[in-house]
Amino acid sequence: MKTLTPSIMELTDNFSIETNSMDLSISHEIINDELKLKITANYSQIPSRIKLISSNRSNFKIIADIYLNENATLEIIDENDYIIDTSFIFKSFLASRSVLELYRFNKFQSDTNNSFVHTCNMSNGSIFKDFNFTNGSDFTNNETKINLNEENAKYVGSGVVMSNSSKCENNLEIRHLSKSAVSDCSFKAVTRGSSNVSFKGKVFVDENCSNTQSNQISKGLLIDEESKINLTPILEINNDDVVCSHGAASGKADEEVLFYLASRGISKSEAERIYIQGFLSEFIEKIEDAEMQAKGQNFINENC
């Protein structure tokens, strides 16, 4: 396999993109302080990879249109710790058999506002793997809308929120608009320090969508008394030929488990940490890419 040295494109004094690939085209313009990006990925032997790099100089808004041509694979990685307000609006279009992987590992400074809005349109046999790890801030908003427009499109998504004195709203809407499409999403939140986390997961299955598979699970773990977690699954299924599993549950750490750990010499705070790691690790295994899985595990370890 050929390797490519990464190159860095400075787009604004706030924002750069690191990329490994020549099979990508990236154009940008700045209108009214908003950075508008157009990214097109073509098929290549080595999957194209983009890293978003922020210098954290000032608040920003980015609007990105992302096109994946047939059979293209594109990974987008954002592992910035943000100390500013951020706003992302992504619109992506996945052509047949293309694969989009989006990994976000973001720590936000508590007094910031952060919003991420993504609409993804998926064609025949395309795959979108969508993983988000965050600690929340004064206000964090994640909004993802997936249109499974054509047959055999597949969405796999997971969100992990490790909130400490922060607010985080998550809205996920998955629309099965063609037959034989798959959606599989999980959401997990751990809250401390009077946090407020919500997750609304909507799944819509259209009439003509036979052979649909849809899983959705959301779980919350409340570490302190004051925090709130609101999990709302909404299902609208208009076809009988659907395999569906959906669940939502939140609660406190199991006292029996904490006592078991204590009986082995583990202090309360350490026992909670182990418990949280266990709680969140169910999610980690969904990340197939070993490097990204390690980054996710690292994010959990560092923030709990």
Add this chain to the structure above:
Amino acid sequence: MLEIKNLNVTVEEKQILKNLNLNIGKGEVHAIMGPNGSGKSTIAHTLAGKPNYNVDSGEVNLNGEDLLSKDPYERSLNGLFLAFQYPIELPGVTNASYLKQIVNAHRKSRKETPIDAGEFLKILKEKSKLLDIPMDMHSRFVNAGFSGGEKKKNEVLQMDLLNPSLIIMDETDSGLDVDALKTTADAINKLRNDERSFIIITHYLRLLEYIEPDYVHVFQNGSVIETGDKTLASRIDQEGYS
């Protein structure tokens, strides 16, 4: 080593332990037998400091120190080990990582550095072999989906790793097949020495034939009603409690 004086314990507003007295010397093995619901696990849980086990009155000293004022984790760090009658499952955490963390918690309290990964693996292999535990069990989540016997062996493995001075085994033999019982008893016998004491809670004579106790106590309705040597266990095995 362990002195229990006039211990009264209430769980969920129900008094379970009634004026319990028990003295355990260094290196001694004490067996406790008694009917279901007589309060045997309650002693174990009270000594380990389980929340909601309310000590109404009485005293417990371990190695000359007041045990009951200590947090559960401190009791473990001070040398107490309870092998649970019903070991708890901990999904999402692999057994290997868990075992390493409990070993390191004890090392940290002794101001030692965390154990080296290679050294830990070596010790784990050695001790697992002694108990006939396959190494691939350690890459599974703690006790999750383990069979009854595997859970019990995992308790004994932890007891071996943590080097405690007082071991309480709550029905560790229940759930072990005949061969596993022998292997496990052999491993436990290897842990016997002049410094280490045992409380073995059991319903069966068989375990006590492998691990010979110095004393046998009969427990009924929250306190000890009779104490004898190992022949008492044989008598109970034949005649029952009534």
